Amino acid sequence: MTSRSGGIQRGHRSSTARGRISAPPPTLRRSSAGSPKHDAGGRVRVAVRLRPQNQEEMVEDADFADCVELQPELKRLRLRKNNWDFDTYEFDEVLTEFASQKRVYEVVAKPVVESVLEGYNGTVMAYGQTGTGKTHTLGRLGEEDTSARGIMVRSMEDILASISPQTDSISVSYLQLYMETIQDLLDPMNDNIAIVEDPKTGDVSVPGATSVDIRDEHSFMELLRLGEAHRIAANTKLNTESSRSHAILMVQIRKSVVESGAETNNSSHVDKSFKPLVRKGKFVVVDLAGSERVHKSGSEGHVLEEAKSINLSLSALGKCINALAENSTHVPVRDSKLTRLLKDSFGGTARTSLVVTIGPSPRHRGETASTILFGQRAMKVENMLKIKEEFDYKSLSRKLEMQLDAVIAENERRQKTYKDELGRVSIEAQKRITEAERNCIHAFEREKLKYQMEYMDSVKKLEEKLMNGQSEHGHNVSAVKPCNRQMNGSEEVMELKRLLQNETRLRQEAEEEASRFRSQLEQFMHSEDGSVLEIFNLRRMLEDEIDQKRKLEEELAILRSQLLQSTYNSDQMRRGGNGDGFSGLDSLMSQFRNSQLNETGNGQKAPMTTLFEQVGLQKILALLESEDASVRIHAVKVVANLAAEESNQELIMAEGGIGLLSMTAADADDAQTLRMVAGAIANLCGNDKLQKRLRSEGGIKALLGMVRCGHSDVLSQIARGIANFAKCESRASTQGRKTGRSFLIEDGALPWIVQNANNEAAPIRRHIELALCHLAQHEVNAKDMIDGGALWELVRISRDCSREDIRTLAHRSLSASHTFRSEMRRLRIEL
Numbered sequence: 001m002t003s004r005s006g007g008i009q010r011g012h013r014s015s016t017a018r019g020r021i022s023a024p025p026p027t028l029r030r031s032s033a034g035s036p037k038h039d040a041g042g043r044v045r046v047a048v049r050l051r052p053q054n055q056e057e058m059v060e061d062a063d064f065a066d067c068v069e070l071q072p073e074l075k076r077l078r079l080r081k082n083n084w085d086f087d088t089y090e091f092d093e094v095l096t097e098f099a100s101q102k103r104v105y106e107v108v109a110k111p112v113v114e115s116v117l118e119g120y121n122g123t124v125m126a127y128g129q130t131g132t133g134k135t136h137t138l139g140r141l142g143e144e145d146t147s148a149r150g151i152m153v154r155s156m157e158d159i160l161a162s163i164s165p166q167t168d169s170i171s172v173s174y175l176q177l178y179m180e181t182i183q184d185l186l187d188p189m190n191d192n193i194a195i196v197e198d199p200k201t202g203d204v205s206v207p208g209a210t211s212v213d214i215r216d217e218h219s220f221m222e223l224l225r226l227g228e229a230h231r232i233a234a235n236t237k238l239n240t241e242s243s244r245s246h247a248i249l250m251v252q253i254r255k256s257v258v259e260s261g262a263e264t265n266n267s268s269h270v271d272k273s274f275k276p277l278v279r280k281g282k283f284v285v286v287d288l289a290g291s292e293r294v295h296k297s298g299s300e301g302h303v304l305e306e307a308k309s310i311n312l313s314l315s316a317l318g319k320c321i322n323a324l325a326e327n328s329t330h331v332p333v334r335d336s337k338l339t340r341l342l343k344d345s346f347g348g349t350a351r352t353s354l355v356v357t358i359g360p361s362p363r364h365r366g367e368t369a370s371t372i373l374f375g376q377r378a379m380k381v382e383n384m385l386k387i388k389e390e391f392d393y394k395s396l397s398r399k400l401e402m403q404l405d406a407v408i409a410e411n412e413r414r415q416k417t418y419k420d421e422l423g424r425v426s427i428e429a430q431k432r433i434t435e436a437e438r439n440c441i442h443a444f445e446r447e448k449l450k451y452q453m454e455y456m457d458s459v460k461k462l463e464e465k466l467m468n469g470q471s472e473h474g475h476n477v478s479a480v481k482p483c484n485r486q487m488n489g490s491e492e493v494m495e496l497k498r499l500l501q502n503e504t505r506l507r508q509e510a511e512e513e514a515s516r517f518r519s520q521l522e523q524f525m526h527s528e529d530g531s532v533l534e535i536f537n538l539r540r541m542l543e544d545e546i547d548q549k550r551k552l553e554e555e556l557a558i559l560r561s562q563l564l565q566s567t568y569n570s571d572q573m574r575r576g577g578n579g580d581g582f583s584g585l586d587s588l589m590s591q592f593r594n595s596q597l598n599e600t601g602n603g604q605k606a607p608m609t610t611l612f613e614q615v616g617l618q619k620i621l622a623l624l625e626s627e628d629a630s631v632r633i634h635a636v637k638v639v640a641n642l643a644a645e646e647s648n649q650e651l652i653m654a655e656g657g658i659g660l661l662s663m664t665a666a667d668a669d670d671a672q673t674l675r676m677v678a679g680a681i682a683n684l685c686g687n688d689k690l691q692k693r694l695r696s697e698g699g700i701k702a703l704l705g706m707v708r709c710g711h712s713d714v715l716s717q718i719a720r721g722i723a724n725f726a727k728c729e730s731r732a733s734t735q736g737r738k739t740g741r742s743f744l745i746e747d748g749a750l751p752w753i754v755q756n757a758n759n760e761a762a763p764i765r766r767h768i769e770l771a772l773c774h775l776a777q778h779e780v781n782a783k784d785m786i787d788g789g790a791l792w793e794l795v796r797i798s799r800d801c802s803r804e805d806i807r808t809l810a811h812r813s814l815s816a817s818h819t820f821r822s823e824m825r826r827l828r829i830e831l
């Protein structure tokens with residue numbers, strides 16, 4: 001405790017008009033003037049309040065003048081010494097018997113409450129003889145008449161009105177000091193609470209006391225009622241409801257503040273200058289027990305002991321105040337628990353307001369004088385106000401969380417805008433790619449048609465030659481011209497060679513055309529930034545077209561071989577041999593050729609469906625079951641060639657072709673047959689419409705069954721079939737026509753795919769790599785692929801594949817899949 005005496009000319013006892021010297025007028029500071037922050041002085045402010053005469057005094061003191069006279073306008077009190085003499089005292093406030101509870105609150109407590117809300121500690125205390133109105137001033141609840149509410153209730157009203165329930169908090173403890181023990185008025189079982197002093201700050205606290213959070217006035221009133229019910233009161237002679245204990249209400253206020261100018265309204269970015277602070281104010285209201293003299297109050301026995309204890313603590317308080325008022329070096333704070341509890345309120349860091357209550361009765365003049373002198377001495381005590389402000393980490397964290405939320409929301413909004421924009425650009429790119437695809441397909445179709453027509457023309461010529469040769473040697477037709485009859489075998493071979501050269505030339509031209517389209521497509525790919533995936537599709541389409549072309553070449557090769565066979569037969573016939581090993585099939589082939597000749601004769605493309613109509617697919621398929629192996633091989637070749645035409649594929653399927661091909665695949669063991677069967681199934685695999693049926697009729701399993709052959713040509717066709725199937729399936733999944741995992745996975749193709757993903761034969765490897773990329777595009781396949789070891793192959797493809805487009809496709813598929821990403825994270829694989 002410290003004492004200050006400088007500057008404040010207060011508390012002087014002045015003489016009356018009868019010869020005593022008047023004190024100079026005091027330089028009072030109004031408690032309500034200015035913010036406590038700027039109020040350097042922290043002197044204890046003292047108001048005196050006079051209780052009106054009670055019933056008893058009206059009777060008993062009827063013939064006597066009151067012992068006090070108040071001059072509120074001069075803030076003076078005159079204490080009668082005798083009939084002609086007064087002692088005059090000045091106080092910070094003089095409150096007459098007519099002063100309302102509201103006014104008393106405003107002059108005594110409100111400035112302290114305001115200080116507390118600004119982060120100072122504050123104390124309001126009532127001191128006076130028993131029955132003079134201490135509890136009336138502080139603790140009246142005013143339940144029936146709100147104007148009668150005392151300082152406790154009014155203070156809480158103001159506190160509740162000034163805090164924000166979201167950021168601030170109020171907690172209340174209510175104690176009594178009785179016979180030198182601190183008891184919890186909110187929990188009577190808790191009856192010996194220790195006082196704790198912070199060695200650094202000197203702050204006094206009672207951590208053992210119940211602390212209740214207050215949210216509204218109602219809960220506070222309930223708490224006061226509970227406390228009052230537990231407060232010890234006993235009748236004394238002077239006051240029928242005399243308080244026999246000191247009641248202490250402690251209100252802890254935590255109020256968040258932001259340093260002025262530091263906060264920003266822009267919640268979307270983190271403001272580094274934001275400094276949230278929390279102000280911790282402690283507001284203490286002390287209703288002291290009555291300061292009556294023992295003999296006057298008529299205390300006896302235990303009550304007498306109580307009175308002694310009360311007097312002891314009050315006299316300890318008086319001694320401390322005297323010491324502080326006189327600037328003594330020793331302040332006997334430790335003499336009682338009351339002074340230890342109030343250490344901060346007198347000479348400490350709190351703003352303190354004391355109301356001394358007095359009665360008017362001349363019979364208690366001595367008590368009144370002593371109360372007045374106590375108040376006068378208290379006015380000399382100077383406190384050192386100290387704001388209790390801390391950095392509010394909680395509030396800063398809340399604020400940063402809000403700012404983070406705002407940043408995340410903004411980021412999501414931007415992402416959505418970006419996605420929308422990406423979607424729009426993708427649609428636009430898709431449109432342009434579709435257009436380019438269409439143009440490309442049309443151009444290619446035109447070229448193909450031209451090529452096919454030329455090809456058919458060549459075949460027709462060859463057939464004519466062949467027919468002529470047969471007529472000449474087999475039937476000796478009389479109508480044959482002499483020059484033809486003279487044509488010998490070597491001339492025919494020469495002619496055939498010439499035709500073959502012509503075919504070769506045509507094929508080269510077609511290849512050149514295809515490579516021109518490819519380069520055009522590449523140019524297009526370069527010009528279409530951001531649409532790489534769709535361009536890959538386009539490139540795949542082109543590859544398919546090249547496949548088709550290759551099939552046509554195969555068909556050409558077959559015809560060539562048939563031509564050679566015919567030539568051979570012709571030679572045999574010329575030599576008188578039979579040579580007809582495949583009469584049934586040749587008859588069909590002859591019909592097939594004739595049908596083509598008929599169609600091409602009209603200058604139209606010969607559709608294979610016409611062949612089926614004329615020859616009957618059933619018959620062709622039936623030959624697949626022929627006992628004659630060579631017939632079967634020829635039939636497979638025919639079906640394989642027919643299956644190369646998309647327009648025939650549905651018909652082949654409808655006629656049960658896949659079942660027969662599967663059967664042939666299971667029975668055959670020569671690489672040539674298996675290659676043709678695998679090629680036929682691979683072609684069917686590339687048809688979007690046939691996916692389900694092909695699979696349900698065992699197409700995939702038949703394909704996989706041919707793996708046993710091990711011949712690279714067969715494996716290449718199997719790989720091509722798998723890639724075709726995966727491509728169509730991927731397309732169906734993207735368009736929503738297919739759900740669930742790939743049929744390839746379901747039919748057990750994955751182990752073979754993984755095993756051959758790095759096959760040294762480039763065609764096999766290429767097809768498998770593409771198949772893996774197609775499968776990886778759909779999240780539903782990811783888990784099986786990881787389990788089957790396909791992830792490693794995809795990673796390898798994304799890094800090492802010689803074809804950039806496949807590399808990029810693998811990379812994209814891996815990056816787009818959540819499952820692959822997390823597995824790669826787990827395995828610490830970086831793309």
Ligand SMILES: Nc1ncnc2c1ncn2[C@@H]1O[C@H](COP(=O)(O)OP(=O)(O)OP(=O)(O)O)[C@@H](O)[C@H]1O
Nearest residue numbers: 051052130131132133134135136239242243289290
């Ligand atoms: N200013 C006042 N106006 C009207 N009545 C008052 C006033 N002050 C006190 N009283 C009445 O006087 C009586 C005693 O008051 P109160 O109980 O508040 O005194 P106290 O000082 O707290 O006494 P104790 O120290 O014994 O507890 C009560 O009935 C109270 O209503």
